Amino acid sequence: GAVVSQHPSWVICKSGTSVKIECRSLDFQATTMFWYRQFPKQSLMLMATSNEGSKATYEQGVEKDKFLINHASLTLSTLTVTSAHPEDSSFYICSALLTTGTGNEQYFGPGTRLTVT
């Protein structure tokens, strides 16, 4: 099946610094990718939809200037958490949309654990 990778798998950073997370579709091209955030014992919360070659669409309540998304190619989307604070510590998961003859299938990455100290 289709594979989506994320890098890094975990990262620890100091408060006030920025962190970039990469999401790659390894064996297919994805015009659309999604970014989710998940806090402990909670469900995944959609943050934004990333479209190749255009601006990302953010969900209500997600600050676009804080969570910068760049989808520069059909296999790579990046999420940059700017000026990170401890409350940004979370598990970030991306997914990529694979277009098939019958529709679209969504494949998820393994997630990135961000800890801000």
Place this chain on the structure above:
Amino acid sequence: LAKTTQPISMDSYEGQEVNITCSHNNIATNDYITWYQQFPSQGPRFIIQGYKTKVTNEVASLFIPADRKSSTLSLPRVSLSDTAVYYCLVGALSSASKIIFGSGTRLSIRP
């Protein structure tokens, strides 16, 4: 986007069949039903997908009644490794539709 309702948690024992039901009363004509499994600190993993009646693969079966307002994921002979959170999602496949996750069902399997 159709909203889904699932039990918050379920318990069972190894070797038993587990059925998790999901309600989606306002499912649209073009919507498919997809189930994902998630282990702690991992991304969701696709289990099964269907539109109507019954779908079966090597790990699970999905039962969808004629009115499609609910669906049941059936896991045959569960093992301890099936302990995870299971999400039922509803959405169209004909466009780049985003998936909104509900609360999921936390399944615990005991020896």
